[in-house]
Amino acid sequence: MKFSRRDLLIGTAGVTAGIVFTPVPWKLLGDVSIWSQNWSWIPQPAHGPVETTLSPCTLCAAGCGMRVRMAAGFPVGISGVANHPLTKGALCTLGYAAHQLNWHPARLLRVRHSGRASSWPEAQAAFAAACAEGPIAVMDGRPGRAASVALETFAAKHNGSYQTVPGPETQALAPYAAWSGVPASTLGYDLENARTIVSFGAPLLDGWGTPGRFTRLWSARAAGQSDPQLRLIQIEPVLSHTAARAWRWLAVREGTQGALAAALARVLVEEHLVKAQGPLPEMTLEQAAVQAGLPIAEIRDLAHAMVEHGPTVVITSDGDPAVAALNVLLGAVGTPGGIILKSKVIPRHGAASTAPAKFRATVIDASVPWDLIPPAQGEVFRFATWDGGDSKADWLLPSPGFLEELTDIPTAPTSATETYAIATDLLAQPQETQTAAQFLRKIDASLPDVDKSIHARCEQIFQARLGTIYAGQSKPVAQFESAAKLEEQLRKGGVWLSEPPRNATLHCALKIWPAAAATAPAAPTDWTSTWAPPVLPPLAAKLYQESTVREAPARRLA
């Protein structure tokens, strides 16, 4: 029997007819669709239960309370802690994506020396050699931490200098500190008792200070009220988000806020709107008004509005003394609703030591802002978690990332109450990383370790028997049985708050009206300026790229 072409055709027809009665076409049709629902190149989340832990945020000095959801050993979501005494359940905008930062493409996981790959032993050797040769500077961006103790001790023991790099919010308090003779770190803003807040460009509603503190306050006392309990007057050249929502917005000419402050001072004193008689600026009202580009009537109007509804406090984003002096005139330094001394301060190790002229090497802790340009001399050992780009450092040393390090969080710069919190290492510290304190301990094993310093601090708080611990609910320190119990509570995400602030009057020795800051200091230029890490979480692109609600930032993104 010969197989013909015709047979082939008929056979094929038979197969075709038969295949319809098998699962082949139908199962394939379904499975191919399911395949399109499960493409292998599309990541899917891990399976398994989710656990929730509390921890303070370690990204900036504010130390907001976070609720961290963990699955399969990784954080999968961050939210605020409702009723948290500092943050009232809020976080900053980008904090909600902070758990993604550890995988940021700019994450540093290799030691780099002069732009080339290097190793920890080499860095260690280079630093040891430098230590042997000359004085060392150690720079700390967030003094008062347990790690700061190690940094400071090291500097002291090795003929070095411990220098702190104050953040913008501490810097803004510096004039008052200078005039009243107390450290800036002991000052804070009594926002809760203020009824008028005049902000010279401070992004109060946009991540200033501890974000939730002011936003909640504003929301309850100002938002949507035609005659608000809390008047927010924003003085800023552009209509920023804070300006848009302020009770009043005054568009001052760029870089002339000092002049406006002078004009206001003139009106306040000359029209006896304040008790103070001086000091008075040299500039006349007319001159100042011309500089600021504002009609005199408007300035006078503003001055009246400032005192109409006291207490009033003036807040600047940059610590311009000419603006700060307004608070002295207003009597807002050392009075409720103004700039006040923090509640009873539990003594900590001292402040920055003075700097010798020359250093053989500088160690920069990861807490120091990336854009700080280190002193030119000497070899720079820069600790950082992310590569913010364009580094001047000789050594780039990878630090543990978000939630990868045990650290404590001392009082936030703007806070009126002293606080303390502990962030445990919820994630294992990557082997490629070291903190500056760990690094220095390898040179000098006698340095106090972070764990011990935290114990000591908890012991101190326990002994002082002051304030309360908030962990879901408040419990007075006096009711704790032991320092260990207190520490345990703090390690579970609790926060210690000292007593309410003191009403200690501060005497400001301000005789002559200060000159406006010589060079206009870097006021917040974009909305990312309140964000401490040198990189933004990739999801920030939702705001600057996938919507029009924000201007694109100058900061490095992904």
Add this chain to the structure above:
Amino acid sequence: MSARYGMVIDLDRCTGCGACMIACASENNVPPAAPRATWRTGITPMLVHTLSNGKEGVDRREAFIPIACMQCEHETPCVSVCPQQAVELDKSTGIVMQMPQRCLGCRYCMTACPYHARYFNWWDPQWPPGMEHSLNPGVSVRMRGVVEKCNMCHARYHDALQKAAAAGKKKIDLADYVPACVEACPTGAIAFGNLADPNDPVTMAAKSPDAFRLLESIGTEPKIHYKTTQAWIRALADRNSGRPTEAQHV
């Protein structure tokens, strides 16, 4: 008793910070922007728009309006148009549900939505290497070529349901079900609640004289309400057919 979950967003409290957008994207495993993505091709189930009174200089006023799916209750525009039942108005919650795995990506629902609250996955979702560990286990990642939108943080609803079941309760505790944007708002501008419950504070807020809805005249009965005391913001709620609008050219 079925619930009708809805929101009242206080525009006077919105500072346009964008925390709701970030928290939403993080909760719902929305990928970061593709390199070429723009405001017209991005995925922002919660999106804050800037409103202005149209003036320039010192007379300019700005406000912000967060826009998510409006969860239209009546003649839900997207539900009826979907050819393969990938969208439905859930009977027990009133949530308009989008099922991306059923979606064929025809985008008809997107043309139907007057609020532009639906987003198409123009690109494959991509995260930097390793970042997939940070994905929320309660939400599956969408593939390219499908439409997605706000499902009112359904993973959180699931958790609340499960918690209620484990505790032997039939109804969820509303305290357990708080969408990410509501939780994240630093000024508490977004209130979330059950509009079917007359005693719910949100129901009462939705009835206040300051409350309004967007494009109410279209008649889709959105369950996202807004409120403001500012007349100029209120005027932007609806088109006024009698008034010629300013022609805008972008």
Add this chain to the structure above:
Amino acid sequence: MSETALIDRRWIARDAERASTARFLLWLFPWVCLLLLGIYAAGLCFYYGLNQTNMDNRFAFGMWIFLDLSIIAMGAGAFFTGFLVYILKQTDLKPVLNTAVVVGLTCYSGAVAVLMVDVGQPLRAWFTFWYPNTHSMLTEVTFCISCYLLVLILEYIPVLVQNRQLRRVPSFLVFEHQAHKLVPVLAGVGAFLSFFHQGSLGGLYGVLRGRPFAYRQGFAIWPSTFFLFILSAIAVGPSFLMLVVAAAEKITGQTLVDFRVYRKLGFISGVLLAIYVAAKAIDTYVWLNVTSPRLGFGPWDYYSYWPFSSTFLFAATVPLGLLPAILFIVPRTARHRGLLLLAAALTCCGVLLNRFVMTVQTLALPTLPFDPFLKYIPSWQEVATFGGVLAYGVIVYSLSYRYLPMFEATKGEAKNVSLD
């Protein structure tokens, strides 16, 4: 003659006059190139996704939907001619019937092909059949178009098997003979399906309550656009057919159909167009004065944006609506071949403009009061994909013309062959 030419000749009907193989290949060459480019562009869209297009979340439908709607309207000539010939017994239109079938087939299959590129997940497109949402106009469209495409294929097969080589298979001849009995039935079914989906394509936008520019009230579940789309489609179908035949005559240099057929097609187009313009005017009036204000939108919300001002409305009604209708109907102008073809071209442009307004303008106009007016320019991938479909249509028609008896005049020996 070369080997290729010999083979080619064997597939062409005996005695039929056709261009030389070389000339034919030369003619096909640019079209094949365009087709390949289109396939490449579509391939890019499949491989990388729809980010290859310039569509976005706001312009979720773009050029493809606009042109799909347009070519499906143009393809309406297929079902409508079938309907006229077989149901209304207008047998004098029979000479263009085969052309109508081929045009319809290419338009519909081309549109379906583009739709498959247009959806984000073509592998799941069959879910519409498995989990249909009966309330959706798109379900109606999908079902009708797929069914009608099947009908068109069935209608095309009897034409196909008249090919000289295929005729040699005896069972095909039997099939053809039987199929001819079936054709009127198919024409009826096709007409039914087509009326429905032309309508549902109109309904597609007409039901969009959220887009007051497109939203229309209507009868039962169908908005008025449902009926207007049917009317405009059957008005433009004969016009487009006329243009295709005229183009074929021009290219082949042969007279393919009698001028009376043109006039008849033109007359049909003209009458329907006149009815359409009247209906559309009433519809626009009701929409602008009743439907739209009820949704809170007034004419200014639509017509204050350049370039979509009221000139579009005027253009679609007068120069591209009334004018061709008059040209078609008034005997003095209809006698003139040039004017007739001009009118046909204007009609096609009118329908194109209408489909453009319904799709693109609807999406460009803001709905939210604080929304901007949007622009959209298709990407080269979108244009190329559509170019591919155009090329596909030309190639299929060219091949059909060459190898199949499209017209009585060029049938060759296939004339008068009966089964006996």
Add this chain to the structure above:
Amino acid sequence: MRRVLLVFGIGFALALIGGWLVFPRVLYLEKPQPFDFFHKTHAEKSGLTGCDSCHIVGSDGQFAGIPRNDVCLGCHSDKLGKSEAEALLVDNYLKQGDQPEWLIYSQQPANVWFSHAIHTQRAGLQCADCHGNYGESDQPRVYEVNRITGYSRDIWGHSMSRLRRAPGDGMKMTDCEKCHRRHHVEVGCLGCHQ
């Protein structure tokens, strides 16, 4: 004509054989589990009676899934017996601290949300109602994965035709729906999807 029928029939038969017998073998791929595990042995020897002895549902309703090493360590801190599986468990996993990477027969895809708590505690379903009598298994089961979808074969069920299936054999959406319909439980898409 007879020849036509014959040839057609042969083609038809070939298609049937290929489609029903060969196709499943091509479509599914067998994969080994880390080591053999016997539910029955555990039930008999250790006196662990209920599934929830090891497969725990938390107080917030979260299902822990396959027990982690610390649960096993409760008994297996040292080798119990001389079997190969026991040695593998203790030496390769418990001592190393690595979790065995079990392939889960009833693993639903990422887009499915299934709450054990709701089904067992509210609806009162037994584990075996959906999973079959795995608790009594004394044979290591073969794990097969669908090469196209990546799903476990248990999702479709072992019978290609999906006729005559035992409980637990087949966990497709239609299986869920069938039970939901029977008990008049109506949930929307996102009732079970995520």
